[in-house]
Amino acid sequence: MTSMDARERILVAIHAIPRGEVASYGEVARRAGLPGRARMVAQLLSRNDDAHLPWHRVVRSDGRIAFPVDAPAHAEQCARLRAEGVDVREGRVRMHPRENGLDHAIWGVSGAACAPLARGAANARPRKAGQGDP
Numbered sequence: 001m002t003s004m005d006a007r008e009r010i011l012v013a014i015h016a017i018p019r020g021e022v023a024s025y026g027e028v029a030r031r032a033g034l035p036g037r038a039r040m041v042a043q044l045l046s047r048n049d050d051a052h053l054p055w056h057r058v059v060r061s062d063g064r065i066a067f068p069v070d071a072p073a074h075a076e077q078c079a080r081l082r083a084e085g086v087d088v089r090e091g092r093v094r095m096h097p098r099e100n101g102l103d104h105a106i107w108g109v110s111g112a113a114c115a116p117l118a119r120g121a122a123n124a125r126p127r128k129a130g131q132g133d134p
Contacts, residue, residue: 006032006034006037006040007044009032009033009034010028010029010032010034010040010041010044011044011050011053012032013028013029013031013032014028014041014045014053014054014055014057014058015053015054016031017054017057017058019054019084020084020085020086021057021086022057022058022059022063022081022086022093022095023057023058023059024038024058024059024060024061024095025038025039025041025042025058025059025060025061025066026038026041026061027061028041028058029041038061041058042066045058055077056076056077056080056081057081057084059093059095061095062092062095063092063093063094063095064091064092065077065078065088065091065092069091074091078091081093
């Protein structure tokens with residue numbers, strides 16, 4: 001695959017993000033067939049000169065706007081997202097869990113639904129052999 005092919009695939013993936021929704025840089029890369037290339041997406045967006053590209057729909061994986069809070073682009077991205085009905089609070093949007101993740105495939109639930117169980121298991125004290133439940 002040439003770099004031009006990758007660029008075109010990323011642009012198609014960004015254009016495919018529906019109005020009123022967001023996707024992370026990593027999700028855009030995955031949808032473009034370039035898993036693990038989130039930085040490539042960010043670099044392409046940083047050089048964007050297409051006024052019709054919905055760049056504002058791409059955020060960090062935790063939902064944060066990537067621009068510094070005091071940057072004009074931060075305010076513009078927040079305003080554009082809000083104009084589309086996206087709830088932006090303190091420079092962050094709520095990310096929806098991926099339905100095609102490993103947790104969903106195995107358990108039929110998103111990773112977010114499993115997180116409390118995982119934290120509880122990680123914080124549990126190890127038991128000695130032969131020790132049962134109290």
